[in-house]
Amino acid sequence: MQRRSIPGSSGRRRTVRHFGDPVLHTPCAEVTDFGPSLAELVEDMFATMYAARGVGLAANQIGVALRVFVFDCPDDLDRRHLGHVVNPRLVLTDGPEIGGPEGCLSLPGLEAVTARWDEAVVEGVRVDGSPVRVAGDGFFARCLQHECDHLDGLVYADRLGPLRHRRLRRAARHTPWAGTDRGRGRPAPD
Template sequence: MRDGSIPGVHGRVRPLTLLGDPVLHAPCEEVTDFGPELARLVEDLFATMYAAQGVGLAANQIGVPLRVFVYDCPDDEDVRHLGHVVNPRLVETDGVVVRGPEGCLSLPGLEAGTERHDHAVVEGRTVTGEPVTRPGRGLFARWREHEGG
C-alpha cells in the first residue's frame, strides 16, 4: 500500500536497517518510557516484520536503538507464538545444541549455519511495563536466542 500500511495491521512499514549501518553494531538503549511512542514503535515493528515476511524483528533493524523486539514464530510443533518483549534478557538456554540455517532481515538473502540451544527463556517487559517471561523450544527457542540475547 502507498501509505506504508498493510491491511489488518495498525503500524506503518518502515525501511529495514541493513548490514553496515552503525545502529546494528551499537548497544541498544534500555526503554524507560512505556507510553504511546513505544506502543507505536511496536505496531510499526509488526507491520515491518510482516511486510518483510519475517518471524521476528528488533527495533534497531528499523533504525531505532532501543531494546524492543516483536515476533510471530511457530515452534517445532507448528504452534504459533505472537508477541513482543521490551528490554529483553536471555536468562536461560539449555537442552540439545542444534546447528541449523539462520537468516536475518538485516542481511537479506543470506543464511548461515548457526548453533543454538533447543530451549531458551527470555525475560523482559510488555509495552505497558508489565514483567513477562517467554520460554521457547525448537525453532522458537532458536529465534529467542537470536533476538533476546
C-alpha cells in the first residue's frame, strides 16, 4: 500500500504578508503554468499555513499574486476539509448571511464580526489541472469566501462597515507586526 504524503511536509515556510501590503489589495492573476513550480507553491502554502496555525491561506498572503488557495478547515460539525484550489471561482453563495468572528493570518491577533453567506461553492482545478468543486457550509463556507476574497484583492476588513473598519485599522497600527515588513505591512492612515 502506498502512503500519501502529508500536505506541506516537503514545503518550506514562507513569510506571511501583513495588512496594508499592496499584494493583498490587488486582484491575483490566473495560473497558466501547471508545472513543478505550482506544486512547490502549494506545498509551501500548506507548510506556511500549518506553521501559522491557520485554516486557509491564499497565495498572495505569501507574496505570490496567483489565484491559488489551500485549506485544512473544519465545518460546524467538526468534519475536516483538506485541499487546494487553483483558479477558484465562487460559483454559489446561499443560505442566510451570518455575522461571525473572523480573523486572518495577515492580521494576526485581530478579528471582527463579519457577515458571510452560510453556504458556498467554489470551482476550479487542482495542481494537475483536473477539475475540482468544493462545497461548504457554516465555518467552512466562511473560509471558502474569505480565501476567494483574498484572490480578488480583498481582506475581511474591506467587508466591514465604516466604524468597524476604522477600529480595526486603528487596532492594526498598535500590533507588534505593524510596520515590520519594511513598510510593506503598515496599514494606511484612516
